[in-house]
Amino acid sequence: MTSKELSIYDYMFRYIIVGDMAVGKSCLLLQFTDHKFRHQHELTIGVEFGGKTIEVKGKNIKIQIWDTAGQEAFQAITRTYYKGAIGALLVYDITRHETFEHIDRWLNEIKANGSKDICCILIGNKKDLEDQRQVKFEEGEKLAKENNLLFLETSAKSAENVQEAFMQTAEKILEQITKTGVDPTAPSKNVKITIDEDEEEKSEKKKCC
Ligand code: GTP
Ligand code: MG
Numbered sequence: 001m002t003s004k005e006l007s008i009y010d011y012m013f014r015y016i017i018v019g020d021m022a023v024g025k026s027c028l029l030l031q032f033t034d035h036k037f038r039h040q041h042e043l044t045i046g047v048e049f050g051g052k053t054i055e056v057k058g059k060n061i062k063i064q065i066w067d068t069a070g071q072e073a074f075q076a077i078t079r080t081y082y083k084g085a086i087g088a089l090l091v092y093d094i095t096r097h098e099t100f101e102h103i104d105r106w107l108n109e110i111k112a113n114g115s116k117d118i119c120c121i122l123i124g125n126k127k128d129l130e131d132q133r134q135v136k137f138e139e140g141e142k143l144a145k146e147n148n149l150l151f152l153e154t155s156a157k158s159a160e161n162v163q164e165a166f167m168q169t170a171e172k173i174l175e176q177i178t179k180t181g182v183d184p185t186a187p188s189k190n191v192k193i194t195i196d197e198d199e200e201e202k203s204e205k206k207k208c209c
Pocket of ligand 1: 019020021022023024025026027028038039040041042043044045068069070071125126127128129154155156157158
């Protein structure tokens with residue numbers, strides 16, 4: 001499929017990425033959108049944005065992502081973004097157990113501030129650093145099961161499972177829409193039904209100014 005074809009989309013899903021500082025949220029986003037990895041930690045200030053259109057089960061889905069700051073000081077800003085998200089990536093670092101212990105806190109933030117229809121995936125990032133692992137795969141899997149979350153271990157460095165994390169979340173959201181017949185991304189919220197490229201360009205430009 002060409003990029004021109006992919007610019008026409010059936011749905012737009014907004015995702016939010018949350019988790020402690022330096023777990024790799026921005027790197028996951030960069031790997032997903034640009035297939036790149038950044039070695040240095042550039043602290044996210046407030047919220048950053050990214051996006052990409054993917055194909056899931058024959059539907060073109062534009063994914064718009066809010067990459068939030070893990071630093072405590074920015075939590076008040078982050079909270080204002082939960083409501084509009086239909087997907088959430090909860091990220092911990094498999095080499096720092098405390099980041100896994102804090103997942104409960106992030107889940108509570110989502111429950112308190114997010115939509116009831118939000119679809120969450122738990123992500124254990126930095127899978128490439130196996131020799132420094134502090135969180136067992138089974139621990140992540142168990143927590144995900146208990147809280148009805150999707151689960152994957154990823155590496156934003158090697159790209160392992162990064163596309164899959166975004167894709168599986170989209171598949172689950174789409175499945176939910178098909179099953180219930182209710183589209184929680186409803187036109188009034190954030191769905192876009194097949195617009196052409198020129199229109200999309202205009203709206204992107206408007207957002208920048
Ligand atoms: P905040 O914006 O401060 O909340 O941090 P963040 O979660 O966005 O972390 P960021 O993506 O900036 O990554 C933090 C550090 O971890 C950087 O030095 C990255 O290079 C490194 N890093 C991120 N993902 C991986 C990974 O999968 N493997 C390895 N080895 N390093 C990673
Ligand atoms: Mg960041």
